[in-house]
Amino acid sequence: KAGVTQTPRYLIKTRGQQVTLSCSPISGHRSVSWYQQTPGQGLQFLFEYFSETQRNKGNFPGRFSGRQFSNSRSEMNVSTLELGDSALYLCASSLAGRQGAQNEQFFGPGTRLTVL
């Protein structure tokens, strides 16, 4: 079974631009979560989607948004990019469970975003 895939793997943008990142979960997984990872802050939760609905949201500004399609694939969009948005963006999928359950999350390799 193929793992979680994320595209693109690397991205360079300039301040003020917008970006869309894509995540394809493991086949059969209905929950997709997005995380931002920086050296100083570690992993920070952005949002979780389940059956095309945002189920949970972290403490990020409205410039960060996402959506999930009927095939469970998910996209994340960041508008008006800032230098501080430079990070590794990770997507994780799980079968169905809520974050607090034992339902294991499987992470993709991430998209490395650099904002100049």
Place this chain on the structure above:
Amino acid sequence: KNQVEQSPQSLIILEGKNCTLQCNYTVSPFSNLRWYKQDTGRGPVSLTIMTFSENTKSNGRYTATLDADTKQSSLHITASQLSDSASYICVVSAKGNRLAFGKGNQVVVIP
């Protein structure tokens, strides 16, 4: 203050030696605790998961312990190998929909 604190932030160990990583948390009510291994340039991979009633769980040369009373967990790496060089992240789940992440222990194994 972060709800999950990991120590040491980084360490260097000789190949073949053992090491122990610490994770202290304040998350409540506790549901489960996971240790992830993240190789450079890759996403985290789950090593172990423990619930309240479990105090030890092994995965090969990795052994995790949990003391739910003191809210402490450790990850012990036995006979380290070069491939153990990675970041180890402690993630604590609260009952409900909350996850709290530690910032990771960066381990470098040298020959």
